[in-house]
Amino acid sequence: MVIGPSFADEVLSGDRRALARAITLVEEAAPEREALLAAVASRVGRARRFGVTGPPGVGKSTLVGELATLLRKAGRTVGVVGVDPTSPYTGGALLGDRIRMERLGLDAGVFIRSMATRGTLGGLSRATCDACDLLDASGKDAVLVESVGVGQSEVEVTHAVDLTLVVISPESGDSVQAMKAGLLEAADVIVINKADRPGAERMEADLRDVLALSRPATRPAPPLYRTVAATGQGVPELLAAVDAKWEEWSSGGQLAERRRSNLASRLRSTVVAEVERMLDEEAAEGKVVAAVHDGRTALAEAVEEVLLLLKKKLEDRFC
Amino acid sequence: MVIGPSFADEVLSGDRRALARAITLVEEAAPEREALLAAVASRVGRARRFGVTGPPGVGKSTLVGELATLLRKAGRTVGVVGVDPTSPYTGGALLGDRIRMERLGLDAGVFIRSMATRGTLGGLSRATCDACDLLDASGKDAVLVESVGVGQSEVEVTHAVDLTLVVISPESGDSVQAMKAGLLEAADVIVINKADRPGAERMEADLRDVLALSRPATRPAPPLYRTVAATGQGVPELLAAVDAKWEEWSSGGQLAERRRSNLASRLRSTVVAEVERMLDEEAAEGKVVAAVHDGRTALAEAVEEVLLLLKKKLEDRFC
Numbered sequence: 001m002v003i004g005p006s007f008a009d010e011v012l013s014g015d016r017r018a019l020a021r022a023i024t025l026v027e028e029a030a031p032e033r034e035a036l037l038a039a040v041a042s043r044v045g046r047a048r049r050f051g052v053t054g055p056p057g058v059g060k061s062t063l064v065g066e067l068a069t070l071l072r073k074a075g076r077t078v079g080v081v082g083v084d085p086t087s088p089y090t091g092g093a094l095l096g097d098r099i100r101m102e103r104l105g106l107d108a109g110v111f112i113r114s115m116a117t118r119g120t121l122g123g124l125s126r127a128t129c130d131a132c133d134l135l136d137a138s139g140k141d142a143v144l145v146e147s148v149g150v151g152q153s154e155v156e157v158t159h160a161v162d163l164t165l166v167v168i169s170p171e172s173g174d175s176v177q178a179m180k181a182g183l184l185e186a187a188d189v190i191v192i193n194k195a196d197r198p199g200a201e202r203m204e205a206d207l208r209d210v211l212a213l214s215r216p217a218t219r220p221a222p223p224l225y226r227t228v229a230a231t232g233q234g235v236p237e238l239l240a241a242v243d244a245k246w247e248e249w250s251s252g253g254q255l256a257e258r259r260r261s262n263l264a265s266r267l268r269s270t271v272v273a274e275v276e277r278m279l280d281e282e283a284a285e286g287k288v289v290a291a292v293h294d295g296r297t298a299l300a301e302a303v304e305e306v307l308l309l310l311k312k313k314l315e316d317r318f319c
Numbered sequence: 320m321v322i323g324p325s326f327a328d329e330v331l332s333g334d335r336r337a338l339a340r341a342i343t344l345v346e347e348a349a350p351e352r353e354a355l356l357a358a359v360a361s362r363v364g365r366a367r368r369f370g371v372t373g374p375p376g377v378g379k380s381t382l383v384g385e386l387a388t389l390l391r392k393a394g395r396t397v398g399v400v401g402v403d404p405t406s407p408y409t410g411g412a413l414l415g416d417r418i419r420m421e422r423l424g425l426d427a428g429v430f431i432r433s434m435a436t437r438g439t440l441g442g443l444s445r446a447t448c449d450a451c452d453l454l455d456a457s458g459k460d461a462v463l464v465e466s467v468g469v470g471q472s473e474v475e476v477t478h479a480v481d482l483t484l485v486v487i488s489p490e491s492g493d494s495v496q497a498m499k500a501g502l503l504e505a506a507d508v509i510v511i512n513k514a515d516r517p518g519a520e521r522m523e524a525d526l527r528d529v530l531a532l533s534r535p536a537t538r539p540a541p542p543l544y545r546t547v548a549a550t551g552q553g554v555p556e557l558l559a560a561v562d563a564k565w566e567e568w569s570s571g572g573q574l575a576e577r578r579r580s581n582l583a584s585r586l587r588s589t590v591v592a593e594v595e596r597m598l599d600e601e602a603a604e605g606k607v608v609a610a611v612h613d614g615r616t617a618l619a620e621a622v623e624e625v626l627l628l629l630k631k632k633l634e635d636r637f638c
Contacts (some may be wrong), residue, residue, distance in 0.1 A: 040380040041617060057373070167603045171490075264608045267618065268598065269623045275594055279587065289583045298360060299586065300353040311633035318630060 008039035014077075014138045016111065023113050026130035029123065040137035045259075047079070048246050049143045051158050053186070054167035056134040056148055057191045061165060063089060063229035064146045065104055068207035070239050071142050072109055079135030081115040081159055083128055083147035111135060123273060129160040129266050158186050162258055165238075166222075167191045168207075170199035184211065186224045189242055195226035195234065218239055278313045287307060327358035333457045335430060342432050344376045345449035348442065356449060359456035364578075365384070366398070366455035366461045367565050371479050373486035375467055378512045382486060382548035383465045389558050390461050390498075391428055398454030401433040402447055402466035402476055430454060442592060448479040448585050476582055477505050478584040482565055483579055485541075487520035487526075503530065506541045508561055513543035514553065524637075596631045604628060 010018035026033050052067075061082070070077045100144050105112045114126055126147060137142045147157040158164045166187035166248055171194060183295040184190065190207065204224060213219040224240060227234035249255040279285055288305050297305070329337035371379050371386075380401070387397045395448055405598035426433045434446055439494050447464060454462045477483045485506035490513060503509065509526065511519055523543060530540040542560060568574040569583040607624050610616040616624070 033434075036615075038617045038619065072566075080632060109603055210499065254600070260612045261607065262550065263612055264605075267604075267608055267611065267621055267625065268595070270618065270622050271598070271629070272591055272595065273630070274626065276587070285586075287365060289579065289586055292586065293579045293582055295339070298357045299589065302586055303589050303593060306586065307593065307633060308637060310590070310594070311630065312437070314626060314630035314633065 008036060010066045011036070011040060011041055011134060011138055014140075017228065019111060019134060019138050020113070023115075023131045024135050027115060027127045027309065028136065029127070033130070037133060040134065043137040045136065047132075047140050048244075049132055049136070049145065049146045049161040049163070051156065051161035051164040052167060052240060053147045053164060054169075054191075054193075056171040057171065058167045059229045060146050060148075060167050063067070063191065063193055063227065066145050066227075066229050066235045067144060068104055068110055069240055070102075070236060071298075076153060077089050077109040077139065077142040078111070079109065079132075079138075080112040081128060081131050081139040081143065081145045081160075083124065083145060084111070094192065108201075111140065125159060126266070126270055126273065128157055132160045155242055159262045159269075161262075162255060163188045163190045164211075164255070165191050165242065167193050167297060168203070169194040170197045170203050173207055176232040184222075188225045188245065189238075190222050191238060192224065192226045193229050196228045196231075200226060205280060258300070275310065278317075282309050282313065327355060328638070330453060330457055331359060331593075333459075338430060338453060338457050341434070341453050342434075342450045345453065346434060346446045348446070352449070355386055356452060359453065359510050361458040364455065366451075366459050366462045367562070368455070368464065368480040368482070369561060369565075370464045370466065370480035370483040371486060372466045372477065372483060373488075373497075373512075376490065377486045377488040378548045379465050379467075379486050382510065382512055382554065382624055383545065385546075385548050385551055385554045386463060386558055387423055389555060391423075395460040396428040396456075396458065397430070398451075398459040398462040399429065399431040400447060400450050400454070400462065400464045400479075401431070402464065405443075407624060424544050430457075430459065444476055444478060444588055445585070445592065447476055447583075451479045455468050457585050464468045478581045478588075480581075481568070481574060482507045482561060484508045484511050484561065487522070488513040489522050490515045503523060503541075504585055507564065508557075509541050509543045511545045515547045519545060544600065595631065597636075598625065598629060601632065619620065 007018060007022075011022045012167045022036060024030075025036060050067075052064050054060055064080060064082075068080055104110050113131060113210070115124065115131060120185065124154055128147075132143050132145065145159075145161050164186050166184060166189070168190070169192065184207070192207075204226065207224060208221070223245075225234060225238045225241060227238055229235060235307055246255070249258065285306055288297065288302045288309075292302045326337060326341075330341045341355060343349075344355060369386075371383050377542065383399060383401075387399060387458055390397045423429050432450060434443065434450060447466075451462050462480075464476065464480050483505050485503060485508070487509070488511065503526070511523055511526075513519070523545065526543060527540070542564075544553060544557045544560060546557055548554060565574070568577065604625055607616065607621045607628075611618055611621045
């Protein structure tokens with residue numbers, strides 16, 4: 001892809017084609033990625049970034065669509081980033097059920113993009129952060145990041161956003177199961193979607209019990225909202241609450257602290273990804289594995305040997 | 320914890336108390352961990368290790384209990400490792416619903432342990448591998464690892480086992496959703512549990528379609544079994560199939576290849592964990608984060624600065 005000198009300006013102006021190309025660049029970790037991000041960096045930070053995460057099937061896409069529609073009605077522009085988990089085996093990711101978003105995507109004030117990076121989860125998280133920066137710099141007022149979240153892996157994607165909405169539904173298994181998966185602890189706001197289905201009230205009561213028991217006293221339980229995204233019920237109240245929380249955080253300093261903490265996670269995962277890339281180039285690591293497999297080397301010794309290989313590679317890099 | 324010279328021998332003899340203490344040592348990444356693992360290493364490799372993974376609520380624990388009961392009836396000893404996801408915020412993990420396992424745990428031929436490591440997911444994966452090695456070395460014929468699996472994170476836990484059973488149920492959302500989460504690609508065998516519930520046949524048909532479409536031609540679709548773990552229905556057939564597959568792999572060389580590949584993943588994640596530990600000690604990383612946050616340093620420069628810090632730490636380590 002050839003990037004002209006005005007490319008970053010086109011992204012900053014909100015040009016849709018430039019934005020699409022820019023996100024592809026970060027998704028593919030193209031060589032132009034760093035220069036592009038550096039060129040837009042001073043314009044990053046204005047957008048409100050909300051994550052929408054939860055188990056498969058709870059209606060996250062529908063909720064994101066409703067939120068985006070409400071934001072547009074209020075005259076606010078929106079970026080939507082859908083995060084498809086990477087397959088570690090085939091390198092592919094299935095196309096999501098984004099069809100109902102298509103109509104929304106025809107609106108010039110909405111930019112929708114589904115991420116599907118290859119390789120590591122760290123790569124997916126990094127590309128998602130980059131895409132949010134690009135949408136933010138392009139002038140979007142709000143960026144919604146939709147991700148499948150059930151494990152700690154998905155918590156990484158929450159490092160791309162200011163505020164995380166965890167969505168569950170009465171159909172997504174009982175609340176204790178959800179809690180076991182560590183998901184609720186990533187929640188700044190909890191949404192019980194499909195709240196018209198049987199079991200919603202019971203689920204809310206169970207959740208309140210679990211949250212009261214498991215949170216440290218210093219960390220208040222997140223507020224809980226019930227929605228029926230398919231009909232829009234409860235979504236305006238949810239959006240108002242999320243906006244209010246963002247504004248409270250913005251004036252109270254919690255937003256700056258969250259962003260600093262997100263940045264630390266992002267830096268660390270970028271460093272680890274680079275270390276992994278350097279080791280991937282290192283054919284000698286395979287010999288170490290073979291020696292452990294054959295019983296010639298203990299695992300602990302093998303770790304030291306690989307760290308030595310890494311030291312040499314870092315010395316080459318900085319010489 | 321004081322470890323006497325005969326401690327490793329006690330573990331190797333299958334002594335329950337020693338085994339429990341040994342697993343606690345690896346779980347806590349205690350300083351004695353490496354010496355202990357080295358002392359039992361020559362006795363590792365005989366046990367058949369099966370992973371049982373899947374979304375919350377599909378009946379994994381019940382299935383593991385049934386499999387363990389059948390193994391015992393055939394005179395085979397069993398280790399069970401339950402993997403609770405770590406909470407990244409509170410460091411805690413909820414106690415699982417292991418009560419129904421209690422009766423089984425009274426049998427001297429069964430050793431049940433729930434893992435709950437603090438810190439990184441890599442730590443959980445590493446401790447799980449270690450615990451499997453200890454159970455294997457202690458003479459267990461089979462080791463069953465139960466883990467909540469929905470994302471790529473959980474795929475890491477599959478590196479502890481020879482063969483992975485992915486369990487889903489007609490209630491766990493539709494099969495395309497499960498596929499999106501990348502879970503099925505970790506499957507050597509797929510189990511539709513709760514197969515007496517409505518939708519089981521439809522689910523099987525959908526899964527077969529998805530698998531036929533998504534697998535590369537070189538990688539055959541995994542066999543699919545239906546069970547009702549709560550009544551035991553279909554579980555003997557499942558166990559026979561899994562055992563047959565293990566034996567086929569053992570004689571055909573696939574088992575050795577899988578174990579070598581698992582070892583490579585385990586070595587790599589141990590190295591990455593050590594790199595992260597070294598960086599955690601490095602207060603200067605916080606200054607780099609602050610500089611990026613204030614706009615004084617670009618993220619790409621910050622990565623180089625942290626890699627330089629890492630280089631210095633590695634040079635100190637190997638001087």
